Amino acid sequence: MQRVRVSSYQAPVHKLGDSQMTLSPKFRLAATQSSLLDPSIELELSFRGEPLIPGLPDDVALQCLLRVPVDKHATCKAVCKRWYSLFGSKEHFFTRRKELGFHDQWLFVFAHHKCTGKIEWKVLDLTQFSWHTIPAMPCKDKVCPQGFRCTAIPHQGVLFVCGGVASDVDCPLNLVLKYEVCRNRWTVMSKMITARSFFASGIIDGLVYVAGGNSTDMFELNSSEVLDPNKGTWRSVANMGTNMASYDAAVLNGKLLVTEGWFWPFYVVPRGQVYDPATDNWENMATGLREGWTGSSVVIYGHLFVVTEHERTKVKVYDSETDSWCTVEGPPLPEQICKPFCVHCCDNRIYVVGRHLHLAVGHISSLCSRGSSRKSCRFSVQWQVVDAPETLFDLTPSSAQVLFA
Known part of the structure; x- marks a missing residue:
C-alpha cells in the first residue's frame, strides 16, 4: 500500500517528499511569491497615505473588506496594491479576520x-x-469518499480527515489530515496506529477518537484509538465489545455513541456501542436507541x-x-x-x-x-x-x- 511519509509528527503539505506518493500538480506551491503578499508592504502603503477605501478610515474600511465573499477575491485583487495585498493571500486575509474577532x-x-x-x-x-x-487534500486520487471520517473543532476552525480506502486496491488507509481555516492549508498529521475505513469518529474534550471500521484484510475491527492534536500523537484505548464497522456516530454527554446501522431489508438487528473516556470503557447501547437510529x-x-x-x-x-x-x-x-x-x-x-x-x-x-x-x-x-x-x-x-x- 502506498503511504505518505511524515518527517515529524506534524509536517506541512509542501514538505511531503515520499516518492511513492503521487500528488496532482495542483498541490505544488509556486517557487516564488509576489512581494505584494508581504504584510509589511501593506503597512508601508498605508504610511504613504494610500487608503484602503477613499473617504473611510482604514479600520472601518478593513471591517468592510474582510466581509467580502471569498469567490469575489480574485476580482478585488485587481483594484489596487493594498487590496492585492489583502486579498492575494488567504492566510493573510483570514489572519486579519481572526485578529478582529470575525466568527x-x-x-x-x-x-x-x-x-x-x-x-x-x-x-x-x-x-x-x-x-x-x-485546496485539495494531499491524498491518493482513487479513493472511496464514503470510507473517510471527517470531524472538526468548529470554534478553532480546524477540520480533521482520517482513514479512508484506496478504491483501486480496496485497501484502508491510516492517513490523517488537518485543515486550518486561518491558514487555508492542509497538514499531514501522524498516521493512525491502525489503517481503517468506515469507522466511527468524534471529538471529546479536544481529542479525536476513532473506533471500529474495516481493516486491511476487510475484516471488521474492534480496536479504538485517540489523537491529541496538540501533541500530534495517537494512543490506543480500550477495545470495543465487538468487531463492527460504523454507520453513524455521535458525541452525547461526553460519550462516543457508535451504531452499526440498519441495512435494507432489515434482516438483522443492528449493534451499538457506547464509549466513556472517563472510565476508558465500552458498554452495549440501549436497545431502543440502537434499533431506532x-x-x-x-x-x-x-x-x-x-x-x-x-x-x-x-x-x-x-x-x-x-x-x-x-x-x-x-x-x-x-x-x-x-x-x-x-x-x-x-x-x-x-x-x-x-x-x-x-x-x-x-x-x-x-x-x-x-x-x-x-x-x-x-x-x-x-x-x-x-x-x-x-x-x-x-x-x-x-x-x-x-x-x-
Whole structure:
C-alpha cells in the first residue's frame, strides 16, 4: 500500500517528499511569491497615505473588506496594491479576520463527482450564501469518499480527515489530515496506529477518537484509538465489545455513541456501542436507541436527533428516559434534498446537504413548558432550502462540517 511519509509528527503539505506518493500538480506551491503578499508592504502603503477605501478610515474600511465573499477575491485583487495585498493571500486575509474577532459559520462539504469519482471540498459561507473551494487534500486520487471520517473543532476552525480506502486496491488507509481555516492549508498529521475505513469518529474534550471500521484484510475491527492534536500523537484505548464497522456516530454527554446501522431489508438487528473516556470503557447501547437510529445524527439542546432515511425523512429525537424515539413536529425534509445526503449541525440548526449540494436548514425549536423535565422536551422543526448553483450539480456529498472563520 502506498503511504505518505511524515518527517515529524506534524509536517506541512509542501514538505511531503515520499516518492511513492503521487500528488496532482495542483498541490505544488509556486517557487516564488509576489512581494505584494508581504504584510509589511501593506503597512508601508498605508504610511504613504494610500487608503484602503477613499473617504473611510482604514479600520472601518478593513471591517468592510474582510466581509467580502471569498469567490469575489480574485476580482478585488485587481483594484489596487493594498487590496492585492489583502486579498492575494488567504492566510493573510483570514489572519486579519481572526485578529478582529470575525466568527462566521461556514459549511464545509466533502463531495465527489458522480461520473469521475474525483473528490473535493466545497465551502458555503452561511452568511453570504456563496460557494468557494479550498485546496485539495494531499491524498491518493482513487479513493472511496464514503470510507473517510471527517470531524472538526468548529470554534478553532480546524477540520480533521482520517482513514479512508484506496478504491483501486480496496485497501484502508491510516492517513490523517488537518485543515486550518486561518491558514487555508492542509497538514499531514501522524498516521493512525491502525489503517481503517468506515469507522466511527468524534471529538471529546479536544481529542479525536476513532473506533471500529474495516481493516486491511476487510475484516471488521474492534480496536479504538485517540489523537491529541496538540501533541500530534495517537494512543490506543480500550477495545470495543465487538468487531463492527460504523454507520453513524455521535458525541452525547461526553460519550462516543457508535451504531452499526440498519441495512435494507432489515434482516438483522443492528449493534451499538457506547464509549466513556472517563472510565476508558465500552458498554452495549440501549436497545431502543440502537434499533431506532435509522439515519444521520446531530446533537442539539443536549438531545440526539436523527434525520431518518427509511421513514419519509422525518426528523426524530431520542428520549433517554423511555429509551424510545419521538417524531419532531413539523414538515418532512424538503423534496429537493435527494439521497444520499449528509447531516451536520450548529447551535439550533440542522444542515442537510443532498445531491447536487442543495442545502436544507432545519431550525429546531424547543416546545418545553416551564417546570417540565429537560429530557422529556418536545421539539419542532421548520425548513429553509438553499439551492446550489448549476456548476455543483455533478457533486454528491459524503460529509459536512460547520467551522467558524
